[in-house]
Amino acid sequence: MTNTHCPYCSLQCGMTLELKGRALEVRPWPEFPVNEGALCRKGWTATGLRGHRERLTTPLVRDRATGELRAAGWDEALDLVASRLRELRDEHGPDTVAVFGGGGLTNEKAYQLGKFARVAIGTSQVDYNGRWCMSSAASAANRAFGIDRGLPFPLADIEHADVLVLVGSNLAETMPPAARHLDRLRDHGGQVVVVDPRRTPTADRADLFVQPVPGTDLALALGLLHLLDAAGAVDEEYVAARTTGFDDVRRSVAAWWPERVERVTGVPAADLRALAALLAGADRVMVLTARGAEQHAQGTDTVLAWIDVALALGMPGAEFAGYGCLTGQGNGQGGREHGQKADQLPGYRMIDDPAAREHVARVWGVEPGLLPGAGRSAYELLDALGTDEGSKALLVFGSNIVVSAPNATHVTERLASLDLLVVADIVMSETAAMADVVLPVTQWAEETGTMTNLEGRVILRERAVSPPDGVRSDLDVMAGLAERLDSPVPFETDPEAVFAELGRASAGGRADYAGITYDRIRDEHGVFWPCPTADHAGTPRMFADSFATSDGRARFVAVEHRGPAEVPDAAYPLHLTTGRVLAQYQSGAQTRRVRDLPDDGAFVEMHPMLATRLGAYDGEPVVVTTRRGELKAPARIVSTIRPDTVFVPFHWVGANRLTNDALDPASRMPEFKACACAVSPVVDVRGAPAPSLETTSAGAPT
Numbered sequence: 001m002t003n004t005h006c007p008y009c010s011l012q013c014g015m016t017l018e019l020k021g022r023a024l025e026v027r028p029w030p031e032f033p034v035n036e037g038a039l040c041r042k043g044w045t046a047t048g049l050r051g052h053r054e055r056l057t058t059p060l061v062r063d064r065a066t067g068e069l070r071a072a073g074w075d076e077a078l079d080l081v082a083s084r085l086r087e088l089r090d091e092h093g094p095d096t097v098a099v100f101g102g103g104g105l106t107n108e109k110a111y112q113l114g115k116f117a118r119v120a121i122g123t124s125q126v127d128y129n130g131r132w133c134m135s136s137a138a139s140a141a142n143r144a145f146g147i148d149r150g151l152p153f154p155l156a157d158i159e160h161a162d163v164l165v166l167v168g169s170n171l172a173e174t175m176p177p178a179a180r181h182l183d184r185l186r187d188h189g190g191q192v193v194v195v196d197p198r199r200t201p202t203a204d205r206a207d208l209f210v211q212p213v214p215g216t217d218l219a220l221a222l223g224l225l226h227l228l229d230a231a232g233a234v235d236e237e238y239v240a241a242r243t244t245g246f247d248d249v250r251r252s253v254a255a256w257w258p259e260r261v262e263r264v265t266g267v268p269a270a271d272l273r274a275l276a277a278l279l280a281g282a283d284r285v286m287v288l289t290a291r292g293a294e295q296h297a298q299g300t301d302t303v304l305a306w307i308d309v310a311l312a313l314g315m316p317g318a319e320f321a322g323y324g325c326l327t328g329q330g331n332g333q334g335g336r337e338h339g340q341k342a343d344q345l346p347g348y349r350m351i352d353d354p355a356a357r358e359h360v361a362r363v364w365g366v367e368p369g370l371l372p373g374a375g376r377s378a379y380e381l382l383d384a385l386g387t388d389e390g391s392k393a394l395l396v397f398g399s400n401i402v403v404s405a406p407n408a409t410h411v412t413e414r415l416a417s418l419d420l421l422v423v424a425d426i427v428m429s430e431t432a433a434m435a436d437v438v439l440p441v442t443q444w445a446e447e448t449g450t451m452t453n454l455e456g457r458v459i460l461r462e463r464a465v466s467p468p469d470g471v472r473s474d475l476d477v478m479a480g481l482a483e484r485l486d487s488p489v490p491f492e493t494d495p496e497a498v499f500a501e502l503g504r505a506s507a508g509g510r511a512d513y514a515g516i517t518y519d520r521i522r523d524e525h526g527v528f529w530p531c532p533t534a535d536h537a538g539t540p541r542m543f544a545d546s547f548a549t550s551d552g553r554a555r556f557v558a559v560e561h562r563g564p565a566e567v568p569d570a571a572y573p574l575h576l577t578t579g580r581v582l583a584q585y586q587s588g589a590q591t592r593r594v595r596d597l598p599d600d601g602a603f604v605e606m607h608p609m610l611a612t613r614l615g616a617y618d619g620e621p622v623v624v625t626t627r628r629g630e631l632k633a634p635a636r637i638v639s640t641i642r643p644d645t646v647f648v649p650f651h652w653v654g655a656n657r658l659t660n661d662a663l664d665p666a667s668r669m670p671e672f673k674a675c676a677c678a679v680s681p682v683v684d685v686r687g688a689p690a691p692s693l694e695t696t697s698a699g700a701p702t
């Protein structure tokens with residue numbers, strides 16, 4: 001029996017794994033506080049990838065003659081990768097090699113990957129899929145509070161708020177065990193507000209449901225601030241004592257009267273007034289954002305505006321109140337703290353800070369001058385691949401780019417133009433299938449490592465079974481390559497030793513793990529960072545006395561609403577948004593292969609009024625077209641979505657051929673959640689071909 005955690009989302013539910021004969025079974029671990037024994041169906045079926053026939057168990061190299069992948073030994077594969085990297089590096093310099101990581105990697109791997117890129121390869125070109133996840137919330141929190149820890153309080157604090165506002169979160173499907181906190185909050189007499197263009201299972205738990213046009217949450221927040229100020233609901237004492245910048249915000253929202261907000265967001269002025277009244281009358285307000293609010297070209301500004309709402313009400317730092325971001329990937333939090341991000345070093349240090357470079361270089365045993373500077377952000381890195389300015393080789397650890405990147409047709413072309421693509425994975429993902437070399441690695445349950453959940457709680461995933469013959473851990477792969485690349489320092493492969501080194505590298509940084517050990521995590525059900533020393537208790541709650549800014553005050557930031565980079569017009573008259581369903585995880589590389597999870601393929605969710613106008617029928621195929629590509633999938637007709645909006649889940653290839661690669665200027669996060677599209681049925685109900693797109697845009701029903 002091994003107590004460990006789920007391989008998927010940022011809730012990192014505790015579970016017990018029991019080996020019965022050859023079968024590995026999932027059991028509840030009721031003592032672990034975050035989920036109290038509850039799991040979603042992805043958690044219950046997580047062992048479904050073990051022993052799967054599509055599990056990779058031998059390195060593969062692409063045969064030059066046939067163009068096919070063929071089995072190879074580890075030495076052959078690693079020698080080949082190292083020699084190709086050396087050639088490219090000698091010819092074009094170290095930045096010609098790029099490294100792409102993931103927020104699902106353990107802290108040890110994420111830390112080691114940043115070090116591997118900068119020390120063993122010497123490249124500045126390292127980034128990861130977290131840019132596509134919560135990075136707008138991270139940049140906003142850094143700006144407003146001086147630090148980014150997704151939730152600055154334990155998740156269970158939700159239950160004690162008076163009003164909880166969820167902006168763009170569908171947690172009932174994306175972290176189902178967390179939904180019980182909403183039920184308990186309501187049992188205590190509290191109220192839940194959900195802001196989403198779709199009435200989701202989360203919204204079904206709401207006392208007030210607000211249904212804006214995608215990409216207009218910022219205007220909604222400005223309208224709220226306007227009403228709160230007009231109602232005298234601003235906590236002037238708090239604003240004076242704990243913040244700066246409110247005057248600018250007050251001026252900037254003066255013109256956002258409710259009718260103007262209604263025109264921009266589609267939210268009736270009465271709903272906005274009801275929301276403002278609810279917030280104005282509550283003692284403890286909690287505002288949480290997730291991808292619906294964040295994955296926009298104005299994601300950072302949108303989060304800043306909602307933080308402004310929380311600050312105006314005097315909430316951040318107060319008990320059972322404040323602002324938080326619901327991070328998404330298993331290690332979405334830790335993965336952004338320890339150096340796989342292009343501009344960061346471990347401990348959330350910035351790579352252009354001389355003191356940070358000095359400290360980290362000393363821990364790594366190299367000269368600070370050897371460390372490269374900041375590299376490109378995830379999308380910019382991929383966009384430049386194979387061009388004169390970009391990298392010619394890419395190493396991928398823990399991301400399925402072909403499915404998950406925005407404007408995926410373009411990104412796939414960039415991958416195809418590489419001289420060398422190396423993918424370490426546990427299955428043949430769509431990205432691995434394009435690689436020149438595929439390296440089979442251990443998965444969850446076969447290896448040990450720490451993760452940092454959405455609360456900033458560092459937890460330990462323990463190894464429960466031996467890996468299949470032929471696979472190696474990512475740490476082994478990095479050490480093997482580092483040696484072959486004549487790295488100036490050796491790379492550790494034991495996770496506990498890597499964690500101790502990470503602790504030293506993070507010491508004194510914002511995300512300080514120096515006082516955390518595997519034993520403490522086991523004894524304490526996880527330890528919240530910052531935890532600088534062995535006798536420090538960890539930090540479940542932040543900001544009670546001061547914020548992490550230079551003067552200890554939170555910053556109000558005045559922001560303007562611009563709206564999505566692409567808005568509907570005559571040719572593309574509808575809003576397209578994307579997201580998740582309960583039974584699939586991310587690119588689906590893992591969950592689509594789990595037999596006990598439904599794998600129904602993508603669908604196009606639309607309102608009956610829209611379906612009637614288009615001539616679309618439930619279950620019948622429609623084609624969604626954007627300026628970047630098209631997707632054919634069955635219509636799913638539901639009355640829960642706005643009639644001007646369609647929704648497509650991104651777990652299957654295709655959704656991202658549609659999405660826009662417009663980036664947020666601060667976080668470099670792409671606009672997954674809003675672009676303009678056209679939809680037409682493939683055949684009408686009599687089986688005749690439907691009118692072509694040209695005809696529809698010329699006036700026939702669209």
Ligand SMILES: Nc1nc2c(c(=O)[nH]1)N[C@H]1C(S)=C(S)[C@@H](COP(=O)(O)OP(=O)(O)OC[C@H]3O[C@@H](n4cnc5c(=O)[nH]c(N)nc54)[C@H](O)[C@@H]3O)O[C@H]1N2
Binds near residue numbers: 134579
């Ligand atoms: N089942 C499942 N759970 C997961 C994952 C998974 O793939 N599958 N992935 C994990 C990861 S990495 C993440 S990041 C989280 C994501 O967790 P969530 O953020 O909860 O998930 P999403 O479905 O991406 O988006 C949430 C909601 O945003 C809404 N939305 C779309 N556009 C807008 C908008 O403009 N404004 C507002 N207010 N809402 C909008 C969508 O309708 C959707 O219901 O989930 C984690 N948990």
Ligand SMILES: Nc1nc2c(c(=O)[nH]1)N[C@H]1C(S)=C(S)[C@@H](COP(=O)(O)OP(=O)(O)OC[C@H]3O[C@@H](n4cnc5c(=O)[nH]c(N)nc54)[C@H](O)[C@@H]3O)O[C@H]1N2
Binds near residue numbers: 427444
């Ligand atoms: N349209 C649209 N696109 C989106 C989103 C959206 O809402 N809409 N959401 C975005 C978000 S929030 C996210 S987080 C991304 C996620 O997108 P991806 O990066 O594609 O996420 P995963 O499917 O988790 O990919 C992880 C890959 O690594 C492999 N893997 C798992 N564990 C390990 C490991 O320990 N080591 C190695 N080497 N490999 C491992 C898995 O098998 C899988 O192939 O997608 C983004 N894309």
Ligand code: SF4
Binds near residue numbers: 043176177
């Ligand atoms: S909610 Fe997340 S961590 Fe919990 S069982 Fe489901 S996927 Fe796993």
Ligand SMILES: [Mo]
Binds near residue numbers: 134329
């Ligand atoms: Mo994510």
